[in-house]
Amino acid sequence: MYSHGSHATPISTAGYAMTPGQPPAVYVYQGQRYSDYQQLQAAMQQGPSLHRSGTTSWADVLKDKSALERKVHELFVQYAGADRKLDPAELHGLAIGVGQQLGVDPIAFGDIRTLFHRFDFSGDGHLDEKETFHLIQYMLRVHRDMQQKRSAQFAQRQHVPDFTAASIPFKQVEQAFDLQKKLGQGGQGAVYLAAERTTQQKRVVKFYDKSCANAPVEDIVDEFNLLTKLDHPKIARVYEVFQDHAYIYVVSEPYFGGDLTTCAQRASQNGVALNQNWLAGILRQVCAGILYLHNNRCMHCDIKEPNVMISGDTDWQCPNVVVIDFGLARDFKKSSTGVMGTPGYMPPEVWTQGIWTIYGDIFSMGSMFYNMYCLHQRKAFEGTTIPQLQAQACQCAVDWQPLSNCPSFQHLVQQMMQPSFKARPKVEQVMMHDWWREAGKEETSPISNKAISDLGKLRRTTDLHRALMTDMVGRENLTQLKELNDLFASMDADHSGTVTEAEARKALKNRMPPAEVDKLVQTLMGDTGCVTYSRFMAEMIAAKKADNDEVLWRMFKELDVDNNNSLDANEIRAMLQKQKVREIMADRTVTDVMDRMGLNRTGNVSFQDFKRALETVQGEVESSSSTTRPQTLREGDKVQYFSSSYACWMDTTIAAVDTMTGNMQLQCKPGYWLPPEEHHKVRRA
Numbered sequence: 001m002y003s004h005g006s007h008a009t010p011i012s013t014a015g016y017a018m019t020p021g022q023p024p025a026v027y028v029y030q031g032q033r034y035s036d037y038q039q040l041q042a043a044m045q046q047g048p049s050l051h052r053s054g055t056t057s058w059a060d061v062l063k064d065k066s067a068l069e070r071k072v073h074e075l076f077v078q079y080a081g082a083d084r085k086l087d088p089a090e091l092h093g094l095a096i097g098v099g100q101q102l103g104v105d106p107i108a109f110g111d112i113r114t115l116f117h118r119f120d121f122s123g124d125g126h127l128d129e130k131e132t133f134h135l136i137q138y139m140l141r142v143h144r145d146m147q148q149k150r151s152a153q154f155a156q157r158q159h160v161p162d163f164t165a166a167s168i169p170f171k172q173v174e175q176a177f178d179l180q181k182k183l184g185q186g187g188q189g190a191v192y193l194a195a196e197r198t199t200q201q202k203r204v205v206k207f208y209d210k211s212c213a214n215a216p217v218e219d220i221v222d223e224f225n226l227l228t229k230l231d232h233p234k235i236a237r238v239y240e241v242f243q244d245h246a247y248i249y250v251v252s253e254p255y256f257g258g259d260l261t262t263c264a265q266r267a268s269q270n271g272v273a274l275n276q277n278w279l280a281g282i283l284r285q286v287c288a289g290i291l292y293l294h295n296n297r298c299m300h301c302d303i304k305e306p307n308v309m310i311s312g313d314t315d316w317q318c319p320n321v322v323v324i325d326f327g328l329a330r331d332f333k334k335s336s337t338g339v340m341g342t343p344g345y346m347p348p349e350v351w352t353q354g355i356w357t358i359y360g361d362i363f364s365m366g367s368m369f370y371n372m373y374c375l376h377q378r379k380a381f382e383g384t385t386i387p388q389l390q391a392q393a394c395q396c397a398v399d400w401q402p403l404s405n406c407p408s409f410q411h412l413v414q415q416m417m418q419p420s421f422k423a424r425p426k427v428e429q430v431m432m433h434d435w436w437r438e439a440g441k442e443e444t445s446p447i448s449n450k451a452i453s454d455l456g457k458l459r460r461t462t463d464l465h466r467a468l469m470t471d472m473v474g475r476e477n478l479t480q481l482k483e484l485n486d487l488f489a490s491m492d493a494d495h496s497g498t499v500t501e502a503e504a505r506k507a508l509k510n511r512m513p514p515a516e517v518d519k520l521v522q523t524l525m526g527d528t529g530c531v532t533y534s535r536f537m538a539e540m541i542a543a544k545k546a547d548n549d550e551v552l553w554r555m556f557k558e559l560d561v562d563n564n565n566s567l568d569a570n571e572i573r574a575m576l577q578k579q580k581v582r583e584i585m586a587d588r589t590v591t592d593v594m595d596r597m598g599l600n601r602t603g604n605v606s607f608q609d610f611k612r613a614l615e616t617v618q619g620e621v622e623s624s625s626s627t628t629r630p631q632t633l634r635e636g637d638k639v640q641y642f643s644s645s646y647a648c649w650m651d652t653t654i655a656a657v658d659t660m661t662g663n664m665q666l667q668c669k670p671g672y673w674l675p676p677e678e679h680h681k682v683r684r685a
């Protein structure tokens with residue numbers, strides 16, 4: 001049914017063949033296997049001493065490809081054993097051997113497991129001779145750069161950009177994650193399905209090769225930091241970004257329903273009728289995601305079917321769509337075409353002038369809309385070679401006949417693929433086109449009765465409970481919770497990723513008694529007048545799990561570092577240091593919390609104390625349900641802002657409020673727009 005080349009199969013959670021559990025480390029040195037590092041070191045000391053002159057000969061070898069190939073062949077035969085494949089243990093031996101010849105500690109090449117994955121281009125869990133060649137070449141280059149770095153005359157020619165001073169934390173990927181399955185190997189680096197070791201949560205870890213960075217370090221760091229701030233149900237959720245000497249790692253949520261290259265086929269196999277209404281339901285979600293990116297100064301630059309995933313594989317009638325692989329493309333991708341993007345989706349201006357604008361994204365979306373409409377039987381650009389695809393894009397040579405049975409869809413896609421980028425519509429305009437109404441997808445779907453009843457369960461809990469819950473939920477995978485996602489989507493009418501009070505009231509009108517709506521708005525939004533996606537999810541999950549002892553116990557045990565089933569002052573202090581807790585409990589001192597938990601009376605906090613402290617809602621909160629909600633903050637209001645740097649509340653005034661986004665500016669922070677998720681740091685003076 002599909003003519004599309006890259007069939008991304010949905011990822012399975014089965015273990016990666018390479019890591020059946022955690023095998024004991026085995027090192028291979030001079031053909032002998034050692035299960036213990038100390039034994040290995042002893043053997044190396046007794047072994048033939050390798051000449052330091054090797055250092056110079058290696059440097060020459062690096063300049064001569066065939067000499068390097070011969071050297072690698074020797075080493076490969078020596079370390080790979082009879083199967084002619086290097087496994088991670090054998091690679092360890094090889095790294096030690098090469099390190100010894102160069103006179104450096106193998107640590108200099110970085111984490112060996114990471115190296116292994118980096119060069120396992122085929123993703124089969126072994127390195128063949130060719131992969132090993134690239135690996136050894138890399139080791140030699142790292143070594144050369146390190147030496148050059150030491151000598152001042154080469155300081156300008158440093159190969160790997162220096163991120164060390166930047167604000168991205170350092171971490172060893174293998175210590176934090178069990179890399180289980182290779183999902184892809186793109187221009188920027190490998191992508192793995194992994195389990196986070198501390199929580200066993202499934203994650204996707206993407207490696208960005210620092211040596212491919214082609215933008216100033218500061219810009220790149222900003223881009224990475226932006227990723228963790230994006231918060232929208234249709235945009236892949238990024239949990240954290242960290243680095244080691246060779247890579248920057250981006251950890252995000254995994255999606256298990258495959259991508260848009262296989263979506264129609266799988267839906268059809270599951271008995272779904274593939275009509276316009278179904279297609280519009282999917283494409284509208286893509287629009288919502290891209291709209292959010294564009295509103296947050298982020299261009300995707302690589303929109304295509306493989307970069308749009310389905311979050312789960314259960315609901316094919318209304319699949320939940322998530323956009324992946326955004327940003328960073330410009331800063332990182334090394335591209336064979338000289339321009340960055342994917343032929344067949346790239347607009348003419350990128351081919352001819354290398355300009356990417358948000359209208360380039362619209363063009364790519366147009367190409368994808370076309371392909372999806374034709375179920376990939378036909379594509380907007382049918383070329384089979386890069387020059388053909390380039391020529392077709394530059395001439396905008398699209399055959400519109402396959403779309404002609406739906407004139408309004410053809411009109412929409414034609415607008416999106418106009419040769420002049422300035423003539424193309426923006427995402428908002430795309431979403432206002434008549435076609436959506438014709439396809440029955442203009443309005444957001446109404447909230448289900450089940451969701452209304454879930455919303456009714458929302459109750460105001462203690463700040464501490466909310467803080468710990470937000471911290472915990474912040475680490476959970478959210479898109480699997482389809483019902484809650486749908487609920488959020490039905491309320492977020494403008495797809496901004498934030499539900500405002502007006503949106504909530506409109507969505508709930510005539511579905512709940514007005515007093516209930518007031519209470520709900522107050523619970524969800526407090527004084528800020530809006531709620532972001534992740535905050536909404538945290539509140540809803542907290543409400544569902546609030547009276548669940550198991551969840552409280554899990555929280556308690558996470559805090560109980562010394563595992564003695566009680567919390568002492570240090571553990572409470574550590575709890576208050578957590579990012580989310582600091583944000584929500586900004587004005588609480590350790591003593592306050594300890595008092596509340598009875599710590600100062602007994603010297604420690606038992607689970608019962610902990611539970612009582614989390615569940616007892618203070619007078620101020622109980623009364624809030626009966627009083628009306630305080631007015632939303634407006635320009636000119638006198639407020640206080642909690643300064644994290646000074647750890648105190650400071651008097652200030654609201655300088656401006658952006659009603660679209662809910663962002664506000666404070667006089668004490670000129671030029672900074674405080675996003676809704678930081679509004680709890682502001683209170684009325």
Ligand SMILES: Nc1ncnc2c1ncn2[C@@H]1O[C@H](COP(=O)(O)OP(=O)(O)O)[C@@H](O)[C@H]1O
Pocket residue numbers: 008011183184185186187188189191204206236252253254255256259306307309324325
């Ligand atoms: N969050 C995710 N969940 C599931 N699969 C993913 C996820 N992110 C990436 N993948 C898989 O890995 C492939 C490559 O990832 P991507 O981020 O698109 O990198 P690139 O295209 O630059 O190699 C994707 O096409 C997809 O199949």
Ligand SMILES: [Mg+2]
Pocket residue numbers: 186306307325
């Ligand atoms: Mg991709």
